[in-house]
Amino acid sequence: MHRTEKEQADLIREISGVDTRKCMKCGKCSASCPAYDEMDIRPHQFVSYVQNGDVKALLESKSIWKCLSCFACLERCPRDVKPAKLIEAVRLMVIRQRGEDYLSPNEVPELLDEELPQQLLASAFRKYRK
Amino acid sequence: MQVEKTQEFRPKIVAFCCNWCSYAGADLAGSSRLSYPADVKIIRVPCSCRVNPMFILRAFQRGADGVILCGCHPGDCHYTTGNYYARRRMTLLFSMLDYLGVENGRTRVEWVSAAEGVKFSATMNEFVAKIHSLGENVRLEDLRCKRD
Amino acid sequence: MQERLVERAKELLADGTVVRVLGWKQGDLGYNPEPAYFNSPEELKDFVYDGFCGANLSKYMIQAGKLEGNTLVFLKPCDTYSFNQLIKEHRVKREKTYIIGVGCKGTLDVEKIKKAGIKGIESISQEGETLKVQTIYGERELPFMDALLERCTVCKGKTHQVYDELIGAQEGEEAGPTGNRFAMVEKLEAMSPKERFAFWQGELSRCIRCNACRNVCPACSCLKCVFDGNQFDSAQKANADTFEEQMFHIIRAFHVAGRCTDCGECSRVCPQGIPLHLLNRKFIKDINTFYGEYQAGEDTDSRAPLTNFTFEDVEPGVVGERGRK
Amino acid sequence: MQRIGVFVCHCGSNIAATVDVARVVEAAAKEPGVVHAEDYAYMCSEAGQLKIREAIKEKNLTGIVVCSCSPRMHENTFRQAAERAGINPYMVEIANIREHCSWIHKDMEEATEKAVILARAAIAKVTLNAPLQAGTSRVVKRALVIGGGIAGIQTALDIADAGYEVDIVEKTPSIGGRMSQLDKTFPTLDCSACILTPKMVEAAAHEKIHIYTYSEVEKVSGFVGDFTVDIRKKARSVDMSKCTGCGVCQEKCPSKKAPSEFNRGLNTRSAIYTPFAQAIPNVPVIDRENCIKFKTGKCGVCAKVCQAGAIDYEQKDEIVTENYGAIVVATGFDTIKLDQYDEYSYSTSPDVITSLELERIMNAAGPTKGHLERMSDHKPPKSMVFIQCVGSRCADKRGKSYCSKICCMYTAKHAMLIRDKYPDVEVTVFYIDVRTPGKNFDEFYRRAVEEYGVNYIKGQVGKVAEIGDKLLVQGVDLIDNKRILMETDMVVLATAIEPNPDVRKIATMLTASIDTNNFLTESHAKLRPVESPTAGIFLSGVCQGPKDIPETVAQAGAAAVKVVGLLAKDHLVTNPCVAKSDELLCNGCSSCEKVCPYGAISYVEKEVNDHGIRENRRVALVNSALCQGCGACTVACPSGAMDLQGFSNRQILAEVDAICR
16 A cells, blocks of 8 residues: 555554644754764654654654654653654564564573663664554 | 545434533534534533433433533533533433433543544544434434424 | 329429420321410310320420520420521520420331231330330231331431430430441442443432421521522422432532531421431541541531631542542 | 524634524524524624614514624624614624634535524523623722733833832742843843843832832732732841841851852852842842751841841741732743653763853853853853754654743844854854844844854754763754764754743742643734633743743733723623522522622521521622632532523523534
């Protein structure tokens, strides 16, 4: 099924449950983001891109893989917009298009080591599984 | 939340609103263009404590599908204590109606201040949705009074 | 006991304490004594006091208070609650009333006796736990408990709340059978709305709007009932259809809510046998649950639950929340 | 039989665009009793009213229904029009087909149908209306102002100058309010104290003004024109008539560890204290919680050093009861608590402060004597960061949904003053939007940028962290789309303001309505901005909504004018929609009396003639001057003897019937 960019934007809104119109463009999400410098499209821009139906750029963005899913943006957003959910939704769309899981629970024990923060694992599952 | 329109069932809903808070809240919902279904018709009363159980039963008798009473928030009554009496009266009356087998969802009390246009509209949308889910009031209508 | 009451009544008439006596008079049948005024010692020959004297005489004192001179009234323990409530509402004149609190063993339900197959009743007597009934067909017996009016199986106590003297009773007497008076209300509450509706539809559609419940009720003491007036455009509707009776009974119960002492007279007099007390008891139960235990007629100065409130009262939504449990 | 006229207003397109007014006219004309029905573009206009008056005369109308906007808008207009045409003003009913119909529905069919039903209900009601006569009640020529900040002071001065007595009740030991805590004021940079203290002195010296400081309103009863108020004068422990204000007691007081409220807890004060040097009255109070004498029974130094013998440890709270014709609420604001904003390190770092704290630091009478320094090490900062909108414009529970309005301007002021006095200090302001609507406001902000070199960055700060003795501010520049990580010495948070928390209690006492943010609601957002919907209650200052000083002063004056307008009246016309008891139906049971909030019902023994039967009965009597028309009694009455004029049982039932038809 082929979707227009606008339909894709609607789908992202639906998956994430985010109302992008609530954003007042204060930038606190980006200001809070620990991965900001790694990102090509920044958290506050995600909101704006989805709002404007500019989805193609998001799907190709490396930001979706750089997001740590730490949810600092979601916690601190004064308007309750939840940019992390948007990023996650875009990521999910990409993963679904690819059609396969990149991380199977069976592989996890081998990857584990003492130093690894739990959050990374949770984040990896969020990113690499449908 | 918007209520889907169904062709067959247009409920009759009577909303008693106190003049000082809820009627003004309804006015604010109006001037803010916050829509709710046209099935709701508002009757202005000075205070929620003016609403006699007789009015509510009469509405049901005449075929109302739901009756809602809106007043100032407890503590904010224009007449200081009116809504406290209304609260007791309506609690007991609604409990009695429930005891007689009238679906409880057909009666409701909601406190809406003059500043709560949003709440007024949301409340009415919810209430109408509830009445839609309960369907037509067949239990309480006095058929002699029915006019077509 | 009947003799002691008559004797004392004669004394009080003779010494001028009262000019009339309000009591029960032998009816045309053995089981239906009726409330009556006795204006002279001679008239007292028809005075009767037995298990069929269920009638609560409190309400008649509204009228008696308007007559010249003082009135002697006999009140059973539970009748005194009604009298107290009427004092609170300024409907009777305590100072024009001489109250003899009479002892009560429980009053009888003739319908129950009839249902036990006993007919042609002439008189009754009690021996221990057994009720002996003299009938035109001879003496019959049944357990006393089985013949009690429902209200007496949930006796609210044998303490007179107000009196000038006691006969056949003393202070602190133990109550009669004390069952759970809310048992039936609870049973109804546990039903589905549909079942409840069917139950009440069945009961209330038998109503013939004779107004006996209203006329006997000590709390229904309005000079003119709203259902006889035009303020609500509700005067004297016939029972042609579903809702009129419900409306009448709901409003009647609502008007007496917090004032009803649960004397049970409404159900006792209903010619159709509608358990009207179940409406009043629902209000009593709710009032007790929501606003704290309250017994109307226990005192003469407290605020009734519906003319009172607290800042923390439950919200009307509690009805729905309770329903979901 | 009533002869009813129905007038349907188009309200331009406000109604007519959604409601087919012609059909409403047509349907109304068919209702029983209706002898005239017409529509017009603007019923409230002079021409529209003329139509009503002409129809009343030509068709001998006895009652009219106007289908228009809310009765809260124009009921009075149409009542007056009816009265001018010779019919009783209470023979008018309004069908609200604008706020309750055309404005909320889109479908013309649906809206028209509803408008017809609303019209029918109003017609059914007016058929049962009866002419009512308004009575009169007295006006006590004295006003109460609750709150002694600039709003309260200005309102009191304006009322007093018009010749009426005014009392100010102020909770704290001195009048002056928030403005007394400010250093300079925007956009002119006058010294706040320099412009406020003359007003304080003027108020204190005014023969018509009486000030109750360290006092609170305890109880309010009555109604417009005649309120009765209990004022609690808290025990000051100092005799105001003896104290000379010499200040020795404060100097000698050995307990000096109580945080200073006036300096926002940045330093401490003595247990016996006046909040600030220019306090009015200049009479200290003993803070009993921190006083050694009250805690242990020993000490008594202040009493020993007081030459005037003014210290009175035995003093008790005193209740004063006064009558007032009008009450003005001027309870002001406070800043919100920041304990939920961990990301800005406010609770952990003394160098992260609120703007109001900065005001105290900048003030010559403040904790640092006006020297700009860090609270942690008292070193002067080399760089400062200001963060805007902290807790304002928030959709979450931590903050407030509204814009606090004053922060953009005072931040520009702070930035400018600091750059002026300490040119070496780098000042950066992180903003979301800079809002400067006001006379000379934008020019002021631009000066901060252009003349004083304040660095404005668009983007909310994400985090402030303590790194050694520095603060690390993490943000973004949204215009350049780049990360900002900067070390700074001090961070100032433009903290959201909220109504004084006491206002809820006061609003309840006054039965004045309040919104979800605890701002008092005005009677009409545009046309009656200084009046509460509760008659006789007026609003002054921030208790109604965020305001700066000029707006507060303007509103204070406006509230005063409204008060004076009320007090100037000899008497008030009372609402005739009051309860009335039918003595033939009254049982004398006292239920109504018990639920009446105004004590308007009494009982009398009187002879009544009930259809030929004459007897003495105990019957209810309503004092129509006291009755406010709530209707509580009508429902408490089981016999239906008690009814409410203008909202009678039969009228309301007629409306119910019309709606359910």
